[in-house]
Amino acid sequence: MKQFRLVDNIFGWVAFLIAAFVYCSTIEPTASFWDCPEFITTGYKLEIGHPPGAPFFMLTANLFSHFASDPTEVARMVNTMSALLSATCIMFLFWTITHLSRRLIVRDGEAPSLAKTIAIEGAGLVGALIYTFSDTFWFSAVEGEVYAYSSAFTAVVFWLILKWEDNADKPHSDRWLILITYMTGLSIGVHLLNLLCIPAIVLVYYYKKVPEANLRESLLALVLSVVLVAAVLYGVVPGIITVGGWFELFFTNTLGMPFNTGTIVYIALLIASFVWGIYETYQNKDTRRQNIAFLAALALIGIPFYGYGWTAFFTGLVVLAVVYVLLQWQRPFNKEGKRQRVALISPRVKNTALLCMLMLIIGYSSYAVIVIRSTANPPMDQNSPEDIFTLGSYLSRDQYGDHPLFYGQAYSSQPSVTDDGTHYKFDEGAPVYERKEKASKDEKDSYFVVRHKATQVFDQNMFFPRMYDPGHAAQYEQWMGGIVGHDVDGVKMPTQLENLRFFLSYQCNFMYWRYFMWNFAGRQNDLQGNGEPEHGNWITGISFIDNALYGDQSQLPDELKANKGHNVFYCLPLLLGLLGLFWQAWRGKRGIQQFWVVFFLFFMTGLAIIIYLNQTPSQPRERDYAYAGSFYAYAIWCGLGVLALYDWARKLKIAPVLSASVISLVCLLVPIQMASQTWDDHDRSGRYTCRDFGQNYLMSLQDKGAPIIFTNGDNDTFPLWYNQEVEGVRTDTRVCNLSYLQTDWYIDQMRRPAYNSPSVPISWPRLDYVSGTNEIIPIQPEYKQQVLDFYKQNPAAAKAQFGEEPFELKNILKYWVRSKNAETHLIPTDTIYMTIDKEAVKRSGMMRPGDSIPDRMVISLAGKQTLYKNDLMMLEMIANCNWTRPLYVAVTVGSENFMNLGDNFIQEGLVNRITPFNTTQGGNNPLGINLRNFDTEKTYNVVMNRFKWGGLNKPGLYIDETVARMCYTHRREMADLALHLIAKGEKAKALKVLQKAEKEIPYYNVPISYMSGSGDMAEAYTLLGQKAKARQLYDALWKISMQYANYYMSLPSRYFDMSQSSCKMHFQIMMNLVNANDHTDRAWANKHAQQLNGLMNRFASLGGTWQQGE
DSSP states (O other), X not given: OHHHHHHHHHHHHHHHHHHHHHHHHHOOSSOOSTTHHHHHHHHHHOXXXXXXXXXXXXXXXXXHHTTOSSGGGHHHHHHHHXXXXXXXXXXXXXXXXXXXXXXXXXXXXXXXXHHHHHHHHHHHHHHHHHHHTOHHHHHHHTSSOHHHHHHHHHXXXXXXXXXXXXXXXXXXXXXXHHHHHHHHHHHHTTOGGGGGGHHHHHHHHHHHHOTXXXXXXXXXXXXXXXXHXXXXXXXXXXXXXXXXXXXXXXXXXXXXXXXXXXHHHHHHHHHHHHHHHHHHHHXXXXXXXXXXXXXXXXXXXXXXXXXXXXXXXXXXXXXXXHHHHHHHOEEEEEETTEEEEEESSOHHHHHHHHHHHHHHHHHHGGGHHHHHHHHTOOSOBTTOOOSHHHHHHHHTTGGGOOOOSSEEOOTTOOBOBOTTSSSBOEEEEEEEEEEOOOSSTTSOOOEEEEEEEEEEOBSOOEESOSSOOGGGHHHHHHHHTOOOOEEETTEEEOOHHHHHHHIIIIIIIIIIXXXXXXXXXEESOSSOOSSOTTSSOBOOSOHHHHHHHHSOGGGSOHHHXXXXXXXXXXXXXXXXXXXXXXXXXTSHHHHHHHHHHHHHHHHHTTHHHHHHHOOOSSOSSOOGGGGHHHHHHHHHHHHHHHHHHHHHHHHTTOOHHHHHHHHHHHHHHHHHHHHHHHSTTTOOTTOOHHHHHHHHHHHTSOSSSOOEEEEOSGGGTHHHHHHHHTTOOOTTSEEEETTTTTSHHHHHHHTSOBTTBOOOSOOOOGGGTSTTSSSEEEBOGGGHHHHHHHHHHOHHHHHHHHOSSTTBHHHIXXXXXXXXXXXXXXXXXXXXEEEOOHHHHHHHOOOOSSSSOOSEEEEEOTTOSEXXXXXXXXXXXXXXXXXXXXXXXXXTSOGGGSTTGGGGEEEETTEEEEOSSOOSOOOOSTTOOOOTTBOHHHHHHHHHHTOOOTTTTSTTOOOOHHHHHHHHHHHHHHHHHHHHHHHTTOHHHHHHHXXXXXXXXOTTTSOOOGGGTHHHHHHHHHHTTOHHHHHHHXXXXXXXXXXXXXHHHTSOHHHHHHHHXXXXXXXXXXXXXXXXXXXXXXXXXXXXXXXHHHHHHHHHHTTOOOOTTO
């Protein structure tokens, strides 16, 4: 056995080294898009990221960041940490597979034969390497995100319970259980996904203690495991906050002591109670005392106190009373013919339970770093969790809201109205405490209830609601092909059958099974789809299957055929896993017990997450990373598939050593084939796009004046934060996220200086923007005439009440928006004015689109019914900056996020500058291009001299869909710049811009696309007289759209109907291309117009509909 363990350890490390080499060779050398820049920043400077945070990730990332030679290498070090942790996961997966394999084919106490050793190690390598080269896991392994870390915890914890299984009969075997809970506690500081391993762990424990367990007992153990998950997730995690909050309120509000005094006392008592309980249960001298000590620890950890307020208190008392009865309970048993009684729960069990809970708390205590760092007010301090109440809100992710799971509203449900008919009904929930603002320095610290959590009440509800969000009503209907529904109180509600159909077809099939098949069958391409036949589906590589599923794949456009995300595995990993699954399930009693263990690991980390997330259609990105644990479990079955083949060969009397060797080697071809497919679309080495494109936004800003840039999404915010916080780029600027600007904690941060950036110009007292205050202000222009009449009839009183000018921006904000009178707490106009300091505008450095500066800036609110707090903060900054501090909006921010300020924009690089000018009219040139809203001089300078390009000109660089979108933005803006330069007569500069675009964003990495501005580039080349270049682009664009149109029209009727809108979009592109050439190349236009007519006639003959104006 020692020899087997040596071999097993060696091959485990071999698996680690292979995975480590693969991942370290393909990591992104800097930050990636989405959450990665934020996580790297939190690690480097221990700042506070989005809820619920990842403090243990922060601490270890900070450790790895110290190995960086300079700040530009920090991201590489954090990404390397993810790579090494992923390799660790692979190593423990290998040992997990070999452990399960050994227990299935080797009798207890025996050493494996050479043949069995080869088969076991072969199974481990095949399963581990299949997971190594799987799409989802590899994606997470090469970027600084929490999912690689979470997968490593899953692998280690699952392996530990198997290690306990080997040592369960030895003295002190409980130490493995204690270590498991410690690791689980640590994993909470990375991601909560690891808690979903608990059911599998409980089943391993139960089957070891009760080898002859039947189905009923197994189900009972499973129910207990779910209770344990709930106890940690809804007991320990919020329970500590609940009990600690009671202490904090008592010591601060009642005793008048400083903030956090009660929390410190609580932590001390919590630790003391566990020390006392562990001591008493270890000494085992006084049963009653040890039971009281156990109850004290259980109470202080907060598990019994579910809910809030007195309800939680009395619930806790009932639970503690029940636990005390169980602790005191003695069960009868016979010893040597004598009937005796013994405690139902032994001192050893209580001692182990206390040690486990203590280790869980110690692991969980990494969250202390969140509070400690938040009190230091770092530049990134999301939710500002600096006391136990804000930490509770942070942990419970309150800012993201909640959704129904097992009972609640459908998307069409109508809100309940109060009896008086004036308000919507809400169920009042837990109070939300905040620190009270002091009126004087001598005032004592205290908390006050700022509001209560509230849940909206609906008139119509249903069980297991899967289609619940009214914001996605159109998408639900579209996905389902229309919803018939049934009438409930005059409201069309989806039927339970339709509800389940959506659950199965979208949530289970599209949002889970599709991802599962990506990893074990094949992937069509890396383009995010929404059910259409050409984007992001799973495929096999077997033509007749794929053609039956999605239409003739040979008809796909060339750009989809060439997509690097096109991976085919021919279902080999899937088939190997199915072999292993069925072989394990039919391998006697031990086999079926193992099967249930692995199955519930598979289920809890896959479909159980699907049920919990209750996802809506049109997700902003693919979500496969959340189910990596489920794919990990299936990889175990892939490894066991090797044993299934070995067992089959053994029954055929084939030489054992030969069969084990050949089968292992042949099966190793499966992960090798996977690697040959997945390497090119997971190799991010040499790609700097996220960092460089983030810098391009910052470099577009004016050098002087400490500018402010408004952003909105992850990918136009986090890369900028990363550049500032980690690499120290443009720390004089302030990045202001509009979605956060509606929260008081973020406004607090904006009002503090950060690095070289002064505080933003918000002058409101905190009480005017605290949570629950001025969240939404109605716009009621019908009051406008009344206000004017008041100024006309009684000007002195009007000016005293509303300021000198009734609709001046500062007066609107001061006298109306911040009014304490409900009757004037509104905006009485849809047009606001701001008096312009002309000298300040001259000093500002902004382009002046005309010869004169207007006296007033006009801010139109037309079409708006309300303004939200973030809108008000934007207006406050505009009112106070006086044009000497530049204000910008990123070009990627949607128009719905900045009122109607687009009327006042002047573009500079990748940002739009807010100016006092109306820039909507300015097309007095032959091209009809508006020159008033585009600063060609500044944009040309930053594009040609300051922008970086992320290594896009490296041949073979992998460009995924997210990166491609950012590349399209840059190419589109450069094409727009070229057209503006041509309109100004600066043709030499325009040509240089076009040449720069082709050099830095080459077509061999970022293909020609109409959406990327290639059509505008062709038009620019035409205007510059380079008709051959223009013809190449027009021909390429025409070919792409024609291939798409032909593909859509080759589809079966079901998919053709689904794709009609996409087909018509390409017809529209083709029309645009014909129109663009109508005056410059009539022969080309006529020829292609005929082709287009033929395509449209074919489209109509297939049943396609084309309405006038489309």
